[in-house]
Amino acid sequence: MTENERRIGSLIIHGALALLAGLAMIGCQELNTPLYFKGTDIVATGGEETPPTTGLSLRFRDPTQKEREALQMQADALGYGMDVPWVSRDKVHIELLYKITNTSNVADDGSPAEGRTGTFNVLVDGATEYTKYDYQIVSDAIAMGDPDEAVFFPLMQSMPKMLAAGQSYSGLLREDDFDEGSLDIDALGRWLDADPASPTFAGVLINDSDVNPVGLNLVPANVVLPALVEINVILQTDVKMTCEYVVRVRDDDDRLLHNDSDTLYETSPTLFQPAVMP
Amino acid sequence: MRLRLPKLMAAALATSWLLLGSAPAGAQVTSEPSAVIFPDPAKFARGFYTEGEVGAVTFFGPASDVVAPGFAVGARFGYDIFRFFALQLHALGSTHQTKGDTPFSGQLLQTYQGMVEGKLTIRFVQLSIFAEGGVGAARMSTNLLYALGYARYRTGLTAGGSAGIDYHSLSRHFSIGLRAGYFMLFDVSSSQDLITTAYLRYTF
Numbered sequence A: 001m002t003e004n005e006r007r008i009g010s011l012i013i014h015g016a017l018a019l020l021a022g023l024a025m026i027g028c029q030e031l032n033t034p035l036y037f038k039g040t041d042i043v044a045t046g047g048e049e050t051p052p053t054t055g056l057s058l059r060f061r062d063p064t065q066k067e068r069e070a071l072q073m074q075a076d077a078l079g080y081g082m083d084v085p086w087v088s089r090d091k092v093h094i095e096l097l098y099k100i101t102n103t104s105n106v107a108d109d110g111s112p113a114e115g116r117t118g119t120f121n122v123l124v125d126g127a128t129e130y131t132k133y134d135y136q137i138v139s140d141a142i143a144m145g146d147p148d149e150a151v152f153f154p155l156m157q158s159m160p161k162m163l164a165a166g167q168s169y170s171g172l173l174r175e176d177d178f179d180e181g182s183l184d185i186d187a188l189g190r191w192l193d194a195d196p197a198s199p200t201f202a203g204v205l206i207n208d209s210d211v212n213p214v215g216l217n218l219v220p221a222n223v224v225l226p227a228l229v230e231i232n233v234i235l236q237t238d239v240k241m242t243c244e245y246v247v248r249v250r251d252d253d254d255r256l257l258h259n260d261s262d263t264l265y266e267t268s269p270t271l272f273q274p275a276v277m278p
Numbered sequence B: 001m002r003l004r005l006p007k008l009m010a011a012a013l014a015t016s017w018l019l020l021g022s023a024p025a026g027a028q029v030t031s032e033p034s035a036v037i038f039p040d041p042a043k044f045a046r047g048f049y050t051e052g053e054v055g056a057v058t059f060f061g062p063a064s065d066v067v068a069p070g071f072a073v074g075a076r077f078g079y080d081i082f083r084f085f086a087l088q089l090h091a092l093g094s095t096h097q098t099k100g101d102t103p104f105s106g107q108l109l110q111t112y113q114g115m116v117e118g119k120l121t122i123r124f125v126q127l128s129i130f131a132e133g134g135v136g137a138a139r140m141s142t143n144l145l146y147a148l149g150y151a152r153y154r155t156g157l158t159a160g161g162s163a164g165i166d167y168h169s170l171s172r173h174f175s176i177g178l179r180a181g182y183f184m185l186f187d188v189s190s191s192q193d194l195i196t197t198a199y200l201r202y203t204f
Helices: A003-032 A065-078 A135-145 A175-189 A200-206 B004-020
Strands: A035-038 A042-044 A053-057 A092-102 A118-127 A131-133 A161-163 A168-173 A230-237 A241-251 B048-060 B070-080 B085-097 B108-124 B127-140 B155-168 B174-185 B191-203
Touching: A042 A230, A092 A118, A092 A161, A092 A175, A092 A230, A118 A168, A118 A175, A118 A241, A131 A175, A161 A168, A175 A200, A230 A241, B048 B085, B070 B108, B070 B191, B085 B127, B108 B155, B127 B174, B155 B191
Parallel strands: none
Antiparallel strands: A035 A241, A042 A241, A053 A230, A092 A168, A092 A241, A118 A131, A118 A161, A118 A230, B048 B070, B048 B191, B070 B085, B085 B108, B108 B127, B127 B155, B155 B174, B174 B191
């Protein structure tokens, strides 16, 4: 064997070992690949006073004793006097993939019908381990103050889009949309400014915090935000449409519940209710 | 002068047979020499070997409706027990994009397959053909196929076989080749995958 052949052989051996090691590493860690949770399809007849909704709850495992201690140490180190969430935004990354179909050209019995172009909007609200946000409760609370005021303030939403009869549209609410939603719901839940003159409620929901951090004045800069553990999808349409959706979750530290030996992390979020405007 | 002429005549007479032609030669060759085989396959290295491969993985069966063909990288490590038979370990990873008219389309999915294989080889000097078969496990990186209703578990059994052609270089260690294999994915709703790769092999 020549020196050159020996060198090439060594290169190949090391290359093969590196490849095997890489594959093994991918096999073990899987590059933080996501998990998918299919939601129940939403069927809207169009123009409903209360738009149809379905949702799902993500199930997480209880932290181990060691993990609890780590959370406590982190909370002590952060020093803002609140718990560090177990299901945190920096560890659990959520995305919503949806497909809307305008089914106005199909009658309820399945026969063809004259379809109409319609407009849809996908709204999302939900809950973290601390706070639950329900747009309907909020809307009702606002309506109590002013019955003529019909306002929808969802936690997140796609922009309204038009869709011709028989057509479909696929879209998504990205991880950064959910990041913003997590900040908003935590601001309304744990960091709500009780001052009636504060623009916290609507200001937080309407504004992108990167552009205008209105209403976030009580949120510490170093806060660890909770991720959503419950996701509710609402389909607002003016004609008959259906919505299929799937929630995609990247779980950095393997906190989703999938081992029978683990116990479920129970959450009891407090429902957010805005102060009724006189 | 008179004495010298008869001596010259005698010498010419004695050597004249050389000019008239020689008698047929009686050589001692008993058979033709055997042809030299080059390169001699017996001199090719044999024993432990490793392979690196690149190619594609294509799904067949129900899973092909939702998973597009993808790029694959793999490696083998084996041992030639005989010239014609080897045992090998095979690891292969591939990456795919989901397709179809659902919210799942456009998502990335990786598959990892690991197998124990037996390999039979028939050699024709530098060329050889081979067939191999094995059994192992296939794992999906995500639960996409579960969420789509095509699989119950992310990890399942796989078994199948490949065939290919190998060309040995003049170096006693290196060869290159092509192979195609068809494998059952027992836990992916009666689906299969076709693995087609080109490889480089080094035998120690």
